[in-house]
Amino acid sequence: MIQSQDDNQPTNVLIYRDLLLPYSETFIKNQVISLTKYRGIYAGTLTNKSHPDLLEAEQVISLDRIVQFSLPWRLLFKFFGMVHPDWIRAIRQQSPVLLHAHFGPDAVWAMPLARQLKLPLLITFHGYDATLSEGLSAFTNRLYGLYLKRRNSLFNQAQGVIAVSKFVQSQLEAKGCPPDKIYQHYIGIDTAYFCPDRQQQRSPIILFVGRLVEKKGCFPLIQAIARVQQVTPDIELILIGDGSLRSALETEATAHLKRYQFLGQQPPSTVRDWMNRAKVLCVPSQQAASGDTEGLGMVFLEAQAMGLPVVSCRSGGIPEAVVHGETGFLVPEGDVNGLAQHIVRLVEDAPLWQRLSHQGRAWVCDRFDLQTQTRKLEAIYDTVLAEHQRKRLGSRC
Secondary structure, three states: OOOOOOOOOOEEEEEEOOEEOOHHHHHHHHHHHOOOOEEEEEEEOEEOOOOOOOOOHHHEEEHHHHOOOOHHHHHHHHHHOOOOHHHHHHHHOOOOOOEEEEOHHHHHHHHHHHHHHOOOEEEEEOOHHHHOOHHHHHHHOHHHHHHHHHHHHHHHHOOEEEEOOHHHHHHHHHOOOOHHHEEEOOOOEOOOOOOOOOOOOOOOEEEEEOOOOHHHOHHHHHHHHHHHHHHOOOOEEEEEOOOOOHHHHHHHHHHHOOOEEEEEOOOHHHHHHHHHHOOEEEOOOOOOOOOOOOOOOHHHHHHHHOOOOEEEEOOOOHHHHOOEOOOEEEEOOOOHHHHHHHHHHHHHOHHHHHHHHHHHHHHHHHHOEHHHHHHHHHHHHHHHHHHHHHHHHHHHO
């Protein structure tokens, strides 16, 4: 059970994510761990049963851990804003001063919590929540349709909105978010953890890390690697991740590739090891038919921190993460020939590879270091809290 906040402890911030926590979102955990002035307490309605140890139990206040039959209360919470009294009581015991929700739909669910707790609401938009096609999303996903209906209310209630890239910021403004509420802030990478072992011999491996879904461009990737293997037969494609397209992609790879492995979902330490062995990271992200687009792409930052050059596409916020010709190469979405040509070039041109490898790490250390970026996040917390306090005092006059 979570203990009450001690006077000597940093100020508590409520970190809201409906599912605690998807395995692909360890960047949220890393951001919370690196807080110094504040302490993150997680709240959500559902625990990730597949990875129950991803978060420290003493930092989690999950509805399904407090209420034995939680499904009805989850639905009442999402559709009608009804909060189970035991859940909100457990949250109140932590005396949070701010609610920081990740992803737009989760922020909509968190609005009743913020109102009842009288907390300022800060939201981080990561990508899909700002880019999905409104008509398609509302039709195919009732909960997302509900989010779209309530999004303007969300923008009105929010004290602040964080966009993880300039691209996401532009999408939010186009959707009606007041520009003066938006903070453009890059999430950081732990550059001490993602640090290459320069003594490690690189292998002729092209690495993919990500969900096996349309947005990640896996079919163009396989087509590109098939062309690369015609020129350099010893190249091997390693795919880390899982998703709805895995079976179809395995069939495609069997038909067209000589050397490949699907490794499924892997822990961060294994991903890091492959990044230290591979020659190129290729995740050719593209806009999906649903409108889902890469907000920034944490995997590109992790790879570059590991000295691993990137080949990808000019899609969404990727050009903010990868500098074309300096830390990697970017081509138009779906440009299979361009992907293949740049991969071959990096594999065969050792001086070019070395230059991009060193420049990539320097780029990430300079612009995306986790500690530096988290201090900037805490400055945003300070600003949001100060503005909230000013409004409260103003309302009393």
